[in-house]
Amino acid sequence: MSLDKATVAHIATLARIKIPDSDLEHLAGELSQILGWIEQLGEVDTTGVEPMTGVVQMDLPRRADVVTDGNIRDKVLANAPEPAHGFFTVPKVVE
Template identity: 65%
Template sequence: MSVDTATVRHIAKLARIAVSDEEVAALEPELNNILGWIEQLQEVDVTGVEPMTAVIPNQLRLRDDVVNDGNKRDDVLANAPNAEHGFFAVPKVIE
């Protein structure tokens, strides 16, 4: 499987990364080079093999369903590029 420039643009859109024409032109061969190389995994017989979900057997823990944090609004907003009135501020979403 190989990607063309339209696919590169589509991937960039999914990843929310702006790309210029020059960047698309550079990425196409780079991505194809890497994808061509990982293609070799197709030759491995995985019949009856389960995909790995946990590398070390470990039980996922549950915690009590209670608030154990809170009152940290200012901490949460401390590094926001733009915080207003105790909220994250973003460009207008609804016209």
């Protein structure tokens, strides 16, 4: 699979990483090289093989419905770049 500049620009937008136009060409080449190498997986016939998400063989543990957390606003906001009046803030969003 060879990625073009437009595709790289699109995935960079999806990933919210600003990539200067001047870097797109180089990046497209690099990513294409990696994907080309990855595509050797196509050699393997995986028909009927179950996909594996994780290796742990047990039931999903469940917690009791008890309030054990919260009321730690100072901790929650302690590292925030621009907190205000108990809120996180971001540049204004127009909906």
